[in-house]
Amino acid sequence: MISSSGVTQTIESLFGPASELITVSDFIESASTILAEISPPDGDDDDVDMVIAHECSVSDIKDELEQILNDPLLAASLVQDHEQEVGVLYTSYGKNKKPGRKPPSPDTETLPSDVLRMRRELEEVQLKSWKLSTESVMFVRPPRNSDYNSLVKIRPMAIGASVGGGPEGVLTISIYNKVPWGPSYVSRLFQHAYLASQSLQDVYSTLPCIFAASPSSGGSNPAHMEPGCAICVENVLYCDSQEYSKEILEHIAGAKRATLKPSTSRRTLAETKLSSLSLRLHFPYPVHHAGNCQHFIVVEQVRLCHHSDPVSGYPIALQLTPPLPSLCYMCHKVPATWSVVGDVRLGESPSLVCGPCWDALGNPIEGVVVTPIPT
Numbered sequence: 001m002i003s004s005s006g007v008t009q010t011i012e013s014l015f016g017p018a019s020e021l022i023t024v025s026d027f028i029e030s031a032s033t034i035l036a037e038i039s040p041p042d043g044d045d046d047d048v049d050m051v052i053a054h055e056c057s058v059s060d061i062k063d064e065l066e067q068i069l070n071d072p073l074l075a076a077s078l079v080q081d082h083e084q085e086v087g088v089l090y091t092s093y094g095k096n097k098k099p100g101r102k103p104p105s106p107d108t109e110t111l112p113s114d115v116l117r118m119r120r121e122l123e124e125v126q127l128k129s130w131k132l133s134t135e136s137v138m139f140v141r142p143p144r145n146s147d148y149n150s151l152v153k154i155r156p157m158a159i160g161a162s163v164g165g166g167p168e169g170v171l172t173i174s175i176y177n178k179v180p181w182g183p184s185y186v187s188r189l190f191q192h193a194y195l196a197s198q199s200l201q202d203v204y205s206t207l208p209c210i211f212a213a214s215p216s217s218g219g220s221n222p223a224h225m226e227p228g229c230a231i232c233v234e235n236v237l238y239c240d241s242q243e244y245s246k247e248i249l250e251h252i253a254g255a256k257r258a259t260l261k262p263s264t265s266r267r268t269l270a271e272t273k274l275s276s277l278s279l280r281l282h283f284p285y286p287v288h289h290a291g292n293c294q295h296f297i298v299v300e301q302v303r304l305c306h307h308s309d310p311v312s313g314y315p316i317a318l319q320l321t322p323p324l325p326s327l328c329y330m331c332h333k334v335p336a337t338w339s340v341v342g343d344v345r346l347g348e349s350p351s352l353v354c355g356p357c358w359d360a361l362g363n364p365i366e367g368v369v370v371t372p373i374p375t
């Protein structure tokens, strides 16, 4: 499906390398079998938890790291070395590499003995992934808005699905939207945890798009769009109706650069449980609806349901990207702080402007309504 290495690189830098194909039901079955094997016969989950906690314990690394971070000299040296390493990678292999601009390397002779000892110890780490390779430059970036979370705690649905009696899986799925300033760029908007027994329709119902609302789902339909949705997972098209799947296939067949030739599933979105899918982690699967409105879903994690997980309220919202503040309509440089209604000087009503621009306009005209924008 994806042939160009450039496209693969772009996808990997946005979502990470895709996993092997995973059949969700097989994974749940094999994982629960393994768990049953390591569980004690009396079924005491606490013992299993302790075994896993011991196995995954990083207390030795934590103690050492705390010692380093508590020492300002060592901590500063660690940060400086890391920035140095990233700087070298960027200047040598980054997209915007600038020949001739090499970051200065610190003079090792003047370094205190403690720092030199720490460096020697770090250099002896055998872990292959410890050192940054040239490929890692693709994944080194400053934080994005979509890395932040507006939710202070997880948000279960008021009327959500509950964990059943048998072995249950949990899938973490992110929804990505296209961004207006880059046609081939997407940004994470929302992340939810779903039960494997939930369906693709449940995934679609959490899509934060005004075109997703339809009269048939009981919601309002502000854009007056025809209902209909198609999700393509591993070249299989799942639609909410046969008519819509026909429309999508006709559209794909008529496209100039048709790279996809999906087969159509007989099951509708509501009939397709997540557990019945075979999918890859960290791979974008397109969601089409409302004409040309397109989003992507990315499965970030598949795991067994743990007894510390909530038992109800699925899908549970885990992450919500904070909305970016609108820029001032006048200077297009800083976030707007005032909403101005009915001012002919601005040519648009309402118009969003920043404080300095609004002050520069002088006294407001009579009848103009000015409201501060909540931050």
Ligand SMILES: [Zn+2]
Binding pocket: 209, 210, 211, 212, 289, 290, 293, 294, 295
């Ligand atoms: Zn949409």
Ligand SMILES: [Zn+2]
Binding pocket: 328, 329, 330, 331, 332, 333, 334, 353, 354, 355, 356, 357, 358
């Ligand atoms: Zn301004």
